[in-house]
Amino acid sequence: MAFKALAISAGVVAAGLALPALFPGTWLALALGSVLFGAGILRLYSIQHDCGHYSFFTNRAWNDLLGNLLCLFSGIAHSVLRYNHNLHHQHLGNLDHRDAHEVYVMTRREYEAAPLSKKLFYRAYRHPITLFLIGPVLIYFVQYRWPRNTRRVSVRDVLLQNIAMFAFWGLIITFLGWWSFYALLLGSLLAGSFGIFVVYVGHNFEETYWRQSGDKTAHAAALHGASSLRLGPIVDFVLLNFGFHDLHHLNAKIPCYHLKTCNASIAQDWNSAAIDVRGALSCLKWRLWDEDTNRMIPFPHSLRRDLSLDWRGRAPSAEL
Template sequence: MEEMNIREFSRRYTKKDNAIAWRETVVTVLAYAVFIALAVAYVHVWWVVVPATVLAGLMGVRIYMIQHDCMHGAFFTSKRLNDVLGEVLSPVSLSPYVATKYNHNLHHAFVGNLDHREAFEIDIMTVDEYRNAPILRKLWYRFYRSRFTLLVVGPFVLYLILRRFPRNGIKTGVKWVVLHDAMVLGYFAFMYWMAGWAGVLVLLGSIYVGSTFGAVIPYVVHNFEQVYWGRKPEYTYQKGALEGSSVLRFGDWFDRLTLNIAYHDLHHLNANIPAYRLKHCYEESGDLLHSYEIGFFEAMSCYGWKLYDEEAHKMVRFSAARLPGAAGTPAE
């Protein structure tokens, strides 16, 4: 009953406001353009180009968040306007709109469902699966789940290379993938035409910052120790949404930068809530919503959780797979 109550309550906040949506879009795109231009103009002045490139990368994250809301049809009142803007923003977000929209909706449909992990954004194995896996699979999974992969190189490779050939891209339409990749190539060509290789390097730097920073969000909100994963018939969509997602409490500046995506359990419960109303809905929900809140330091510790223990109902470290009943042993 409580889950139904919060779901019904959340519907009060699903009204779209085109004026707010346009304001957020214009401010974000202008800020991104200014920081990119500033970095290019002062490319030989390190104390200007470095912070300008970082800020451009962070604005790139915000542009992706706008695109993300468009994927859910939650930003503007018009479905067509959501789709057009989502496609137009794709060269900056480096996310082909149509394929990413399809894949992201699968992620929402099966959040916390162990029987549909192919829709999850981060590969996850259970303790039993890891114990019984071939050695090469174990080695690959360890490399994949390492901090080096998840934080240093993985996000950059994902956005710059892998998303040029997105999962389900053939199913959702090759023409849209080709269009998106042509737009990305055109953006790089424009930067080269404007500022030579210095412009390209500034763009790559902003992409590295944006992809690395942005990748922390989906990882942490779904990879905390007490996260829920289940199988039917015990699994339900609402349980997966509310207990398979957390809330990041990184401060007001973080909420503004990321368009409130930190309130992720509520977003998964009702993706029709526009980003600009999500925090307000969360704050007004009172006792209806029992979120698992994560601060900055706990967020960094989340990278130590590697496997899901179905018996203990929590994430554990690799050391838990050594012997049955060892979940919770110290990190390796």
Template sequence: MTIDTSNNVNFSETKRKPNQIWPDWCEAMRKFRASNNLKATWQIINTIVPYFCLWYLTIRSIQHDYPSVIIILLIITSAAFLVRIFILFHDCVHYSFFQSKNANIFFGYFFSLFLFISFADWRFTHLRHHGKYANLDSRGYGDVWTMTKKEYENTTTFQRIRYRLFRNPLVLFGLGIFLLSKRPSYFMVKTRERIDVLFTYLLISAIAFAVSRIIGWSTYFLIQLPVLWLAGGFGIWLFYVNHQFEGVYWARRGEWNPFFAAMKGSSFFKLPAVLNWLTSNIGYHHVHHLDPRIPNYHLQRCYNTVPELQNAPPVTVTKSVDCFRLKLWDEDLQKMVPFPC
């Protein structure tokens, strides 16, 4: 069985092209693409309702001057549910959450109001991430800034300091939500999409203004800012471990292989049951990259059903800490390495 390694293969979405040859077992994954409206609806209920309840409890705790530890625990839990909202949003981006494309678009915009991001812009960038990830000649689409060892050695001192600061865990996970954010991609494309992005951010601002007028600016910011910051930091940690781990795959355009990019360039992040639920199975990231149209609620079952998917070595929470020492891609050794001494 041969695998097409041509660099014009786009595995970012669903349809299998006549000239695109994958291992036979990939065909077994197709049945898990079927979206289930009941499961999607239940996920919305068991995520959005608790999130609103947590906000209400936090507001009341602040207004009644409850102990700080209670408020902090409520904020941390709210942030955890916001991460889950992001994964549901992520499924909508791939049009996999609901059966209907229009339903995915509607709820994609709905979730984006909680996340303070643009659905249209994030979809624009994220689908390119799927089509270009692990390609050294196409970096910069929704990935963590990664330099090769030679690039690092040949760049300026200022750039090396800047890169070292960025890859520092305290900076990456503490300020990463701001460092990874870029101005909307659609600002450089079409007027219609530009208006779409602007309208989204105006609507987010209007909602924030209305809520803050009801509960007070200080209460609103005391809850919203740490919830977004914590959820952003946790989300970046997930994304980092999904694509920055021991044994990860990178290749130049001429040698880039979409199957290897999905299977070896994305990790199986084995999380405890509670974290796996809160992150809606996104730890099965190699499964997601092999077929992005499989909704989150089918990822685990797909993994358990297709034996070949289980060949991916798991990255545990303990092992994920070791991923932070990996800073550069060594093209000679074909692996991620720490900074040189």
């Protein structure tokens, strides 16, 4: 199953690069190639992610080898990705370690007590345009070149990964042409946008789980702090079952190619937070964690109201 998943993913990536090379200057070929390459990148990222958990292969050395090879496509050094992602698992749902999560969240009380400048920054940060359009560009071209915890994990790995990735880009341009390179860049950004959306919905639904360190349990965080995306078989194929995120957090040793069958086998006893397409889109309105109701909520005031209250020098009260 592992080699089959890898072969299919490599085939999708190869098709995405081949189309623009075979039909250079053709916008349709570029568009299709970008979509195919982006789909393949999402699959390869899921595989690299599993390699970081040492779950894709049973052999630990094979996981390390493949994970380091796949960083050419994901854009981030494998050792740093593994370290940061394991922090995410360790601190899932922990309000005292929110820096370990992909998408930062403020509590309602923090937001209401914050100065106007911080409120405006947080509003801009949580806007869909920032998260899903600007964010992927900054992550791929800036953050991944020197990821968080690089000095703690391995500066050498990050530098070698950057050199290898730029060399790989040069080979693509030399042997396949600029249009294949354009498909690589566009496909990577498409994959980044959709990938961030999936991660966002995976933890940013209304009844998710956030607690202080003393009150948080790993089991409860896995059961209630991650969702199960039901976006259809095509999305399951593209994500390599990454959407079954709650089950993954409950047991990270289940490889991606077994997640769907494992989920089906325990469906009757599994009270998962299933989210369909409509539910996924509705998650965009949840911006703050309310400590009193233990739910995600929208912003308690409009931007105009926040500006007005700050101008008058009054602290806003919650309007839920």
